[in-house]
Amino acid sequence: MFLISMIMTTKNLQYIRKREIKFGKIRGTLFESSINTIYQSFQKKKLYPSIEEKTANLLYFLIKNHPFVDGNKRIAAAQFIWYLAKITCYIKKTGQNE
Numbered sequence: 001m002f003l004i005s006m007i008m009t010t011k012n013l014q015y016i017r018k019r020e021i022k023f024g025k026i027r028g029t030l031f032e033s034s035i036n037t038i039y040q041s042f043q044k045k046k047l048y049p050s051i052e053e054k055t056a057n058l059l060y061f062l063i064k065n066h067p068f069v070d071g072n073k074r075i076a077a078a079q080f081i082w083y084l085a086k087i088t089c090y091i092k093k094t095g096q097n098e
Helices: 006-018 030-037 051-064 072-094
Strands: none
Touching: 030 051, 051 072
């Protein structure tokens, strides 16, 4: 099963900042919360079982939670595209879509 890597996501943001693209600062733990939310379960049942649901909700939570001082929609869109690219590579490599 494909899991988004918090370390890789954080590294992406660090890379963006090093390139002097001004997106804003992270506010508290809202960014991590947005990512962790797509992997929640209740009574051993995943709340977002499919890759499509995880991807759509990742975009939604990153915009809704406003984890950055500014640039929330831009970062959410970039993260959404990055996540889709990682999933596509994973599916092509393994043939699995979960």
